[in-house]
Amino acid sequence: MRELSRANLASRAYAEIRKELIAGQFEPGEALKLRELSERLGTSQTPVREALMKLAAERALIVEPGRSPRVPNLTLARFVELRDMRVALETLAGKGAAENATPSLTQELRSLHERLLRAKNEARFKETLALNRSFHFVLYKAAGRDILVAMIESLWVQTGPYLNFLYPGTVAVSDTSHPHARILAGLEAKDASIVATAIEEDIVYGGRPVVDHLIGLKQDDVPHPVSALPIGKSREKSLPRIE
Numbered sequence: 001m002r003e004l005s006r007a008n009l010a011s012r013a014y015a016e017i018r019k020e021l022i023a024g025q026f027e028p029g030e031a032l033k034l035r036e037l038s039e040r041l042g043t044s045q046t047p048v049r050e051a052l053m054k055l056a057a058e059r060a061l062i063v064e065p066g067r068s069p070r071v072p073n074l075t076l077a078r079f080v081e082l083r084d085m086r087v088a089l090e091t092l093a094g095k096g097a098a099e100n101a102t103p104s105l106t107q108e109l110r111s112l113h114e115r116l117l118r119a120k121n122e123a124r125f126k127e128t129l130a131l132n133r134s135f136h137f138v139l140y141k142a143a144g145r146d147i148l149v150a151m152i153e154s155l156w157v158q159t160g161p162y163l164n165f166l167y168p169g170t171v172a173v174s175d176t177s178h179p180h181a182r183i184l185a186g187l188e189a190k191d192a193s194i195v196a197t198a199i200e201e202d203i204v205y206g207g208r209p210v211v212d213h214l215i216g217l218k219q220d221d222v223p224h225p226v227s228a229l230p231i232g233k234s235r236e237k238s239l240p241r242i243e
Contacts, residue, residue, distance in 0.1 A: 009043050014051035016041060021060055021071070022156040024129035024163035031068040032061065060157045071161045076214040082159050083207060087200050089152050090136070094183070094199045095192035096143025105142050106187045109135055113180045129163050135180060165210045179206065 017037065020026060032052060038045045052069045055061045061069040074082075097105070116131040133156070140149050179202035186194030 010047035010050040010054075013037075013041055013043060013047045014054050017048075017051055018055060018060070018153075018157055021055070022153060022160040023133040024160045025126060026071050026161050027164050028071055028073050028161045030161070031070045033068055055157070058154065058157065072158075074158070074162060074214070076211065076217075079159065079162060079210065079214055082155050083203060086152070086155050086159070087203050089148060089155070090140065090203065091196040091199050093140035093143045093145065093148050093152060094186075094195040096145055096148075097139050098187055098190055098192040098195040100142050100144060101187040101190055105138075106184055109138060109180075109187070110184055112138065113178070113184065116180070117178070125164075129166075132163070133160075139183065162210045165213045166206065 017032070026032065034045050034048055034052070037052075038048045041048060052061060053063070056063045056069055059072070062072045063069045112131055112135045116128055116135060119125075119127040119131060137149070137153075140152055143149070179198045182198035183195050183202075186192070186198060
């Protein structure tokens with residue numbers, strides 16, 4: 001029973017840390033300190049260490065001798081490759097969601113989108129990233145294709161930290177100008193093509209600041225997200241204790 005309990009704690013720690021990577025709560029190049037994570041999750045270091053090793057096996061983290069696991073710094077070519085894979089899989093999931101769309105789904109997504117806009121316009125960017133993740137995965141899970149959603153998550157866990165480069169300033173955005181608004185319109189019309197096109201626009205054009213940032217880096221540069229992104233208090237709140 002002791003081994004089972006430890007395995008359960010490691011699994012839960014893995015799920016929580018992975019969720020934060022997907023939502024952009026950790027930044028490119030950031031070291032994940034074992035003691036800090038253990039304290040935040042309210043568990044011992046052993047299950048957290050096992051969770052980090054599993055994430056490293058998924059290429060979500062880099063482990064080097066004598067150093068804490070850290071979030072990798074992607075090259076431009078790798079980011080674009082992951083982005084293009086996201087477009088292929090996420091538009092497929094979006095089409096499935098459009099076919100299964102219900103008023104309750106649209107209402108839930110609209111609420112998430114409205115909260116996202118408020119957070120972004122008030123420069124609460126970590127919250128914006130978390131809400132963006134929620135919006136997309138509520139949408140994709142509505143397709144009813146679990147394997148597809150798992151594949152999408154595996155891409156997000158590698159690209160999530162780079163979402164921190166999406167907000168170089170605090171320019172306000174309107175509801176109608178955001179691709180999410182067109183996703184909602186497509187769901188209401190049950191038009192899969194509208195949803196798919198809006199998802200592609202959100203990924204490709206919405207991710208342009210990341211591409212621009214990576215183009216501007218030299219080979220050995222280590223990227224640092226904009227200073228407007230708070231990381232301390234918001235992240236502590238986002239990692240629930242798992243004891």
